[in-house]
Amino acid sequence: MGSTFPATPAMNSELAQLLRSRGLHATAQRLAVLRALEACPHGTVDELTQLVRDDLGTVSKQAVYDALALFCEQGLARRVQPAGSVVRFDPRATDVHHHVVCRTCGALADVEAELDTAAALAVATRLGFSVDEPELVLWGTCATCQAHPPSDSRRSASLRAPSSRSNSPDSQHHE
Secondary structure, three states, X not given: OOOOOOOOHHHHHHHHHHHHHOOOOOXXXXXXXXXXXXXXXXXXXXXXXXXXXXXXXXXXXXXXXXHHHHHHHOOOOXXXXXXXXXXXXXXXXXXXXXXXXXXXXXXXXXXXXXXOHHHHHHHHHHOOOOOOOOOOEEEEOOHHHHHOOOOOOOOOHHHOOOOOOOOOHHHHOOO
């Protein structure tokens, strides 16, 4: 199998140590999922599964999803699902950062900016919320879609952010 993201012995050793430091077995499958996550930050389960298959040969989508769920529990990955978008997995699980999402094509990128999350958390606390994960999601149109706007018929309605005025349960919880 030809890997699209060649693993060096040093990389495998580092990733194996990372898994062991969390009390996890460093299996070939878990190592391949970690390598895929590093090669494809913000990857979907389908994208990551394909990378792992390219690396190992065969693996079920469920096995990749199970590894990703375990990595999220252990603080090795972060589940990101902007409203109306597919679930993606972010290898930057421990640092607070935010995302920007293209309404047209669904592209997702990290936002590296100093934001006053303390002020937002204070307001949320006054409103009676106990925030467990501060994240700001910015919505807009990426440079590629601005340069080559698709016709309205090709624009995905599922990528549009829900209206902030919507009170339906579906607009608040997406699984």
